[in-house]
Amino acid sequence: MTVSAANKVREPERQPALQARLDCRAGQVTQTAGLAPGYVQGNLAILPETLAAAFHRFCQQNPKPCPIVGISDVGSPHIPALGRDLDIRTDLPRYRVWRDGELIDEPGDILSHWRDDLVAFVIGCSFSFEEALLAEGLPIRHIELGVRVPMYRTNIACVPAGPFAGPMVVSMRPMKPADAIRAVQITSRFPSVHGAPVHLGLPHLIGISDLAKPDYGDPVPIHDDEIPVFWACGVTPQAVIAAARVPFAITHSPGLMLVTDLQNKQLAVL
Amino acid sequence: MTVSAANKVREPERQPALQARLDCRAGQVTQTAGLAPGYVQGNLAILPETLAAAFHRFCQQNPKPCPIVGISDVGSPHIPALGRDLDIRTDLPRYRVWRDGELIDEPGDILSHWRDDLVAFVIGCSFSFEEALLAEGLPIRHIELGVRVPMYRTNIACVPAGPFAGPMVVSMRPMKPADAIRAVQITSRFPSVHGAPVHLGLPHLIGISDLAKPDYGDPVPIHDDEIPVFWACGVTPQAVIAAARVPFAITHSPGLMLVTDLQNKQLAVL
Numbered sequence: 001m002t003v004s005a006a007n008k009v010r011e012p013e014r015q016p017a018l019q020a021r022l023d024c025r026a027g028q029v030t031q032t033a034g035l036a037p038g039y040v041q042g043n044l045a046i047l048p049e050t051l052a053a054a055f056h057r058f059c060q061q062n063p064k065p066c067p068i069v070g071i072s073d074v075g076s077p078h079i080p081a082l083g084r085d086l087d088i089r090t091d092l093p094r095y096r097v098w099r100d101g102e103l104i105d106e107p108g109d110i111l112s113h114w115r116d117d118l119v120a121f122v123i124g125c126s127f128s129f130e131e132a133l134l135a136e137g138l139p140i141r142h143i144e145l146g147v148r149v150p151m152y153r154t155n156i157a158c159v160p161a162g163p164f165a166g167p168m169v170v171s172m173r174p175m176k177p178a179d180a181i182r183a184v185q186i187t188s189r190f191p192s193v194h195g196a197p198v199h200l201g202l203p204h205l206i207g208i209s210d211l212a213k214p215d216y217g218d219p220v221p222i223h224d225d226e227i228p229v230f231w232a233c234g235v236t237p238q239a240v241i242a243a244a245r246v247p248f249a250i251t252h253s254p255g256l257m258l259v260t261d262l263q264n265k266q267l268a269v270l
Numbered sequence: 271m272t273v274s275a276a277n278k279v280r281e282p283e284r285q286p287a288l289q290a291r292l293d294c295r296a297g298q299v300t301q302t303a304g305l306a307p308g309y310v311q312g313n314l315a316i317l318p319e320t321l322a323a324a325f326h327r328f329c330q331q332n333p334k335p336c337p338i339v340g341i342s343d344v345g346s347p348h349i350p351a352l353g354r355d356l357d358i359r360t361d362l363p364r365y366r367v368w369r370d371g372e373l374i375d376e377p378g379d380i381l382s383h384w385r386d387d388l389v390a391f392v393i394g395c396s397f398s399f400e401e402a403l404l405a406e407g408l409p410i411r412h413i414e415l416g417v418r419v420p421m422y423r424t425n426i427a428c429v430p431a432g433p434f435a436g437p438m439v440v441s442m443r444p445m446k447p448a449d450a451i452r453a454v455q456i457t458s459r460f461p462s463v464h465g466a467p468v469h470l471g472l473p474h475l476i477g478i479s480d481l482a483k484p485d486y487g488d489p490v491p492i493h494d495d496e497i498p499v500f501w502a503c504g505v506t507p508q509a510v511i512a513a514a515r516v517p518f519a520i521t522h523s524p525g526l527m528l529v530t531d532l533q534n535k536q537l538a539v540l
Contacts, residue, residue, distance in 0.1 A: 181467050
């Protein structure tokens, strides 16, 4: 190191989640998985106030697929509890804008789409519990393979609210039976990020006929000494919003989540 | 009711666990299941001091099949922590006396077998967690059918200690997958009575080739929408003691446990 470099005023080190949001805001992020390790990432759903109350009731009644970790005031793009500097209009890498159930735009910010009547919901994501599983030494197949988690529409009906209704979407991770038991224990500690599995073994009982053909994400192999373990998935609210064909909604783009200042470990109830 | 009956001096009402022990002591009990609901029942293992230390280490290293809920001083037939009045020599309905690995006697008390060098171990029993499962509305097949829980020798090796070694014995309860997940959560709260399951689904992975042929207890049907859920079983220490062919040991007779003053709810860690 040269003397002049040592004498330079150092940039104050930014908190990793804030840095991640600034990188997203600057258009430098292509996927948020692995970004700001330890910090909670969330699914995003934005709806007009006229629909937001029904959607809020939907989430309240379906807490496993739709655990709310944050909510904005009407018209406010800020959610101070998730990050004081946070601007929901710019801080995700990419958004999906829906009109009458059709995807009409996938912009890098939603400044031009923002309205004074919008309410933003941030919904827990499996990244948080996956970190806890990995920390306990449990292997996660899709992470090992570098692919997206396989997700399936089930025959488990969500409790409807207003126009919002539809089946629960689940994510699947193959595990050895003893690991599956440990995974139930670990993820039970994190109810605000989907919590314990909703099902294991016997996929046909929840309407899944072929594990090799997920409805979303990528298939992963299941070994002979493993069973499929199913968690409620944050894709559920997005699927429900699309199916409701509401006049207007905005969601995140898959895999491009909101990075918050909350830490995963803060979500543990035990 | 006649006047004279009403005037009779009432017997003071005995605490249910004490009453159960007195009934056992009086030879009036043919099985302890259902006796003194809410109170902890335990498996019994009595060994000479020369073997007790190794057995204690065995239990310490295999806490899921051998969770110790009480232990006597050398030569003492009392375990005040489990019941101040408790006499381990008389308070179980029936005992098994073992010499060199052979069952030599099944007496109703062990007063004539008692020695100054004996140490008594009381080991947690599945009755406690079954009560918790039933309280949460989870059906238990063998209880519904009025038969003994099916138990199986597995290929899971216990950690050996001194002469004590052998496979873990497990009990099996068929459950719907969502109930199995709930059962993991509920029984995880009770580590001192076997705790969470050790396995579920795929019985061949733990060396069980035919669920219809348990090694102990009775077979129960498994429905198409159920998976087998396996818990470590308190028969393990008894099987290990028999296999070790130790010079002298005393155990309880199957299904005839020690009723203690501890309450099941006191064992919950959460």
